[in-house]
Amino acid sequence: MATTGAVRGSVPIPEPRGKMIAGREGIDVAVAAVAAGAGPWAATSPAERAQLLDRMIGDTLAAGDGWVAEAVAAKGLAGDPVGEAEEWSAIWLIIRNFATAA
Numbered sequence: 001m002a003t004t005g006a007v008r009g010s011v012p013i014p015e016p017r018g019k020m021i022a023g024r025e026g027i028d029v030a031v032a033a034v035a036a037g038a039g040p041w042a043a044t045s046p047a048e049r050a051q052l053l054d055r056m057i058g059d060t061l062a063a064g065d066g067w068v069a070e071a072v073a074a075k076g077l078a079g080d081p082v083g084e085a086e087e088w089s090a091i092w093l094i095i096r097n098f099a100t101a102a
Helices: 025-042 046-074 081-101
Strands: none
Touching: 046 081
16 A cells, blocks of 8 residues: 655555545535535435434444554554554544434
């Protein structure tokens, strides 16, 4: 996995695997995607939204082991329990936010 150049006092951050569109074009693409989903999202009932959030919790937990493994490997911390705990804490914060919103 390619990483950015190291900056003093920080760990290398993995580059995204997919193609990202930068600049104004990237913003326009993102805004268009959000706008396209606005109508369907507004039509989504609270119960359906809660189901989506529950699914997101399950999907996030299912991806957790791989997420942590890739993150600590990218940071050069594979096998470091403190590094792994830090990554899991980020996952649990995301899950907490999903659960709070549901």
